[in-house]
Amino acid sequence: xxxxxxxxxxxxxxxxxxRLSPLGWVSLVVVVAAGVVALFPSAFAPRDPLAIDVxxxxxxxxxxxxxxxxxxxxxLLSRVIHGVRLSLGASLGxxxxxxxxxxxxxxxxxxxxxAVDTVLMRLADMFIAFPSLIMAMAIVTVMGPxxxxxxxxxxxxxxxxxxxxxRGTVLQLRELPYVEAASxxxxxxxxxxxxxxxxxxxxxxxxxxxxxxxxxxxxxASFSFLxxxxxxPSPELGSLVTQGRNYFLQAWWYTTLPGAAILxxxxxxxxxxxxxxxxxxxxxxx
Numbered sequence: 001x002x003x004x005x006x007x008x009x010x011x012x013x014x015x016x017x018x019r020l021s022p023l024g025w026v027s028l029v030v031v032v033a034a035g036v037v038a039l040f041p042s043a044f045a046p047r048d049p050l051a052i053d054v055x056x057x058x059x060x061x062x063x064x065x066x067x068x069x070x071x072x073x074x075x076l077l078s079r080v081i082h083g084v085r086l087s088l089g090a091s092l093g094x095x096x097x098x099x100x101x102x103x104x105x106x107x108x109x110x111x112x113x114x115a116v117d118t119v120l121m122r123l124a125d126m127f128i129a130f131p132s133l134i135m136a137m138a139i140v141t142v143m144g145p146x147x148x149x150x151x152x153x154x155x156x157x158x159x160x161x162x163x164x165x166x167r168g169t170v171l172q173l174r175e176l177p178y179v180e181a182a183s184x185x186x187x188x189x190x191x192x193x194x195x196x197x198x199x200x201x202x203x204x205x206x207x208x209x210x211x212x213x214x215x216x217x218x219x220x221a222s223f224s225f226l227x228x229x230x231x232x233p234s235p236e237l238g239s240l241v242t243q244g245r246n247y248f249l250q251a252w253w254y255t256t257l258p259g260a261a262i263l264x265x266x267x268x269x270x271x272x273x274x275x276x277x278x279x280x281x282x283x284x285x286x
Contacts, residue, residue, distance in 0.1 A: 019279055020275050021275055026268075027267070027268040027269070027270075027275070030264060030265070030268035031268050031272055035088070037084050038084055038088045038089060041082045041084070041085045044081050045077070045078035045081045045082060046066075046078055047074075047075040047078045049074060049075070049078040049081075049082045050074065050233055050235075052073055052074060053069070055073065056069050056073040057070070057073040058070070058071055058247060058250060059073075060251070060253060065077065067253060067257050068251065070240075070243065070247075070254055071243075071247060071254075076253065076254065076258075079258075080257060080261050082235045083235040083236050083240055086147070086234065087220060087221065087236055087238070088265065090150075090216070090220045091213050091216035091217045092216075093151050094151050094155055094158070094219075095209050095212050095213055096209075097151065097152075098154070098155045098161075098162055098212070099209055101159040102158070102160065102161065102163040102166065103162050103163070103166045103198070105124070105166075106162060106163035106164065106165065106168075106170065107166050107167070108120065109121055109167045109170075110167035110171045111174055111192070111197060112189070117167070121164075124159075124164060125160075127156075127159070130157075132154075132158060133157075133222070135157045136153040137153075137223075137226070137228060139152075139156060139157070140228045140229075141228070145228045145229070145231060146229070147223075147224070147234070150223040150224075154216065154219055154220075158212070161208070162208070165204060166201055166205060169201040169205075170193075170201055173196075173201060178196065179197070207276055207277045210273035210276050211269070211273040213269045214266040214268075214269035214270045214273070217237075217265050218262065218266055220236070221241065221262050224238030224241075224242060225241055227242070237261055240255075240258035244258070
C-alpha cells in the first residue's frame with residue numbers, strides 16, 4: 001500500500017468519525033471498550049470468575065465486590081466481564097458464519113439467474129417460511145444444548161436474509177456498464193462476482209451485519225436463559241440472568257447487572273449501525 005493510499009484511508013476515517021452523532025460516539029466508546037474487555041478479560045476481572053467462596057454468598061455490591069456475589073460467593077463483576085467475552089464472541093461468530101454462508105449464495109443466485117436463482121431462492125424460502133427462533137430452538141434440541149450448537153442453529157436459520165439482500169443488490173449491479181465491460185474483456189463469472197460485485201454489494205451487507213450483532217447478543221442470551229445455550233458454570237450473560245432469577249427477591253443485582261450489560265451492548269451496536277448506515281448510504285447524506 002502506497003503512502004498516498006494510507007493518507008486517503010486516514011482522511012476517510014477522519015471524515016467518517018466527524019459525522020458520527022453524539023449517541024454514535026457514545027456507542028463507539030462502549031463497543032470499543034467491550035472489545036478490549038473481551039480480548040483481555042483477565043486483565044480487568046478482579047477475581048477468578050469460577051472461584052467459590054460460600055462464606056460470602058449473595059453479598060450486595062460493595063467496595064470488596066463492585067457487582068456483589070452470586071449464590072456460591074463468586075465475584076459477579078468478574079463473571080460479567082468474562083460473560084461479555086462469551087456473548088460478544090458468540091454474536092460475532094454467528095454473524096460472520098451467517099454472512100459466510102448467505103452472501104455467496106445470494107451473489108451466485110443474483111448473477112447467474114434463471115434455474116440457479118430459482119433453486120437457491122426456493123431453498124431460502126423454505127427456511128424463511130418458519131419462525132427463525134423457533135426453528136433454531138428445534139435444531140438445538142436435536143443437536144443438544146450448548147453455546148456452539150446455538151451459534152450453528154442461528155446461522156442456519158439466518159443465512160437466507162443475507163442471501164436475499166446480496167441477491168437484490170447484485171441484480172441491480174450486474175446491469176451496470178463496468179460489469180458488462182468486465183464480461184466483454186473476457187473476465188470469468190467467478191472473477192466478476194468476487195472482484196466486482198462483492199466489493200460493491202458489501203455496503204448494505206456491512207450495515208446489516210452490524211445490526212445483527214445486537215440481535216445475536218439477545219438471541220444467544222435468550223437461548224441460555226431457556227437452557228439451550230451456555231450452561232452453568234459458564235458466565236455467559238444470558239446464563240447469569242437464568243441463574244440469578246431464583247434469587248431476585250433477595251439479590252436483585254444477580255439478574256439486574258448482567259441484564260444491564262446485555263441491554264447496553266445491544267443498544268450500542270444498534271446505535272452504531274444506524275450511524276454506519278447514514279455514513280455509507282449516499283442517499284442519506286445531507
